[in-house]
Amino acid sequence: MPHRHTRAVGAAVAATAALLVAGLSGSASAGTAPADAAPTAAESLRTDTTPTALLRAMERDLGLDRRQAERRLANEADAGAAAGRLRAALGAAFAGAWVRGAESGTLTVATTDAADVAVIEAEGAVAKVVRHSLADLDAATSRLDRAATGRDATAAPVRYVDVRTNTVTVRTPHPSAARALLDAAGVRAGLARVEKSAENPRPLYDLRGGEAYYINNSGRCSIGFPVTKGTQQGYATAGHCGRAGASTSGANRVAQGTFQGSTFPGRDMAWVATNSQWTATPYVSGAGGQNVQVAGSTQAPVGASVCRSGSTTGWHCGTVQQHNTSVTYPEGTITGVTRTTVCAEPGDSGGSYISGSQAQGVTSGGSGDCRSGGTTYFQPINPLLQNYGLTLKTTGDGGGPEEPPPGGGTWAAGTVYQPGDTVTYGGATYRCLQGHQAQPGWEPSNVPALWQRV
Numbered sequence: 001m002p003h004r005h006t007r008a009v010g011a012a013v014a015a016t017a018a019l020l021v022a023g024l025s026g027s028a029s030a031g032t033a034p035a036d037a038a039p040t041a042a043e044s045l046r047t048d049t050t051p052t053a054l055l056r057a058m059e060r061d062l063g064l065d066r067r068q069a070e071r072r073l074a075n076e077a078d079a080g081a082a083a084g085r086l087r088a089a090l091g092a093a094f095a096g097a098w099v100r101g102a103e104s105g106t107l108t109v110a111t112t113d114a115a116d117v118a119v120i121e122a123e124g125a126v127a128k129v130v131r132h133s134l135a136d137l138d139a140a141t142s143r144l145d146r147a148a149t150g151r152d153a154t155a156a157p158v159r160y161v162d163v164r165t166n167t168v169t170v171r172t173p174h175p176s177a178a179r180a181l182l183d184a185a186g187v188r189a190g191l192a193r194v195e196k197s198a199e200n201p202r203p204l205y206d207l208r209g210g211e212a213y214y215i216n217n218s219g220r221c222s223i224g225f226p227v228t229k230g231t232q233q234g235y236a237t238a239g240h241c242g243r244a245g246a247s248t249s250g251a252n253r254v255a256q257g258t259f260q261g262s263t264f265p266g267r268d269m270a271w272v273a274t275n276s277q278w279t280a281t282p283y284v285s286g287a288g289g290q291n292v293q294v295a296g297s298t299q300a301p302v303g304a305s306v307c308r309s310g311s312t313t314g315w316h317c318g319t320v321q322q323h324n325t326s327v328t329y330p331e332g333t334i335t336g337v338t339r340t341t342v343c344a345e346p347g348d349s350g351g352s353y354i355s356g357s358q359a360q361g362v363t364s365g366g367s368g369d370c371r372s373g374g375t376t377y378f379q380p381i382n383p384l385l386q387n388y389g390l391t392l393k394t395t396g397d398g399g400g401p402e403e404p405p406p407g408g409g410t411w412a413a414g415t416v417y418q419p420g421d422t423v424t425y426g427g428a429t430y431r432c433l434q435g436h437q438a439q440p441g442w443e444p445s446n447v448p449a450l451w452q453r454v
Helices: 003-021 052-062 066-093 112-123 135-150 175-185 381-388
Strands: 093-100 105-109 128-129 158-162 167-172 192-196 207-210 211-213 219-222 225-229 232-237 245-248 255-263 270-274 279-287 291-293 305-310 314-329 330-339 352-355 358-370 371-379 422-425 429-430 451-453
Touching: 052 066, 052 105, 066 093, 066 105, 066 112, 093 211, 105 112, 112 128, 135 158, 135 167, 135 175, 175 192, 207 225, 207 232, 225 270, 225 279, 225 381, 232 279, 232 381, 255 381, 270 381, 291 451, 314 358, 314 371, 330 358, 358 381, 371 381
Parallel strands: 105 128, 167 192, 207 279
Antiparallel strands: 093 105, 158 167, 211 219, 211 245, 225 232, 232 270, 245 255, 255 270, 279 291, 305 314, 305 352, 314 330, 330 371, 352 358, 358 371, 422 429, 429 451
16 A cells, blocks of 8 residues: 555646646747636746846946846746755655756656655656655754854854755854754754855945934944945944944944944034944835835925834934034034925934935934924934035935946036036036936936036
8 A cells, every 4th residue: 555655746747737737837839828828837927028137237346148037037947946846745755856957847856755856856856866765955954053053153154944955054154063063953964064264244224314323332323325435335423412423323232333424513514334234225214114215315496295213212204394404412513404394303303304206315413302293303424424525315225326328428426416506418518407416327417407508
């Protein structure tokens, strides 16, 4: 009498055959399926609508041409669906799956039971019979993680299940430390593999406008806008939050960076250079913590709506009342700030003001609160960027602005322009209409809202 697993596999073979007849088993049958057939995984995931930028990155980093990149995405979508079906069919014998080839054209599925080979091959995959199930490998990894708790495991920092080798792999610069950890976890030698490596991973954190940071492990302020200065990442914030040299830690209390420049009073501007654990993003924390995209720094006119993000009171909106305002605080007079009807409270200082997708400034001060209402002032972002030579983060890559298309002239990405400034570009002269920091895609000939040809 066949055991339960054999019966299940037999049923799965029949089910797979039915799928093949129906034309649902992947891209191999695409184009021959009936018009009313369900879409393939690639069709369901709309791999045909992949953004051009992503395809270009695949071409660059994976050494592919465009058609190969497109086929790879379609194959991976279909392979993922096939592997999922096989995982369900094989049950406890399933030992992992992976794709290979420039176009991910080959799916391999591992099993601990040789009786599963037929069902795997019926799905169009390559079968590999191995010793350890995925469940056994996962359990061993969990034991390693528990053994690492409460001890210094940085000498064996990377641990994972490698389905290709059917082992738990430990990557370490010190093999003896890895073996000690394996012994402590009770993971037998045949289940594990030690791989010597200089890899030294570190946690990575994102910077978003409006999120909290702490100064010298005491006072709290809010991030204004993530910025870059060459390859250095950081963020703009208020000058009264910290002096140059003061250290910062993030909302999670992890060491973050150091104030590089700070002006207060007179202006209320500063910037913090962060360490390599923190990555600048083009976002402000909006309502409910949702990301709000920052696309530029075009100054909003008086009367325009403006919203503020801060670590004490979150996301609040109002209107721009006046630009170029002077206000005297107990510490001195601040000039060139913008007055708004947006409320704020202590701890919101330094946080982001944004109109639509355009960065406006960082919270300086105000009166009232977010229960009874109030008035606030922000330090405009463009003078801050100009003063410290910073570039506002508006893209998801790690560096500064990309080089714009060649046009010649005096216009330059990264430069802060004020209304009335003139530049040349593409053989013509343009006058700036709205204050902003220039960026690729905003060449004068492309953005009549910002530049007027003269």
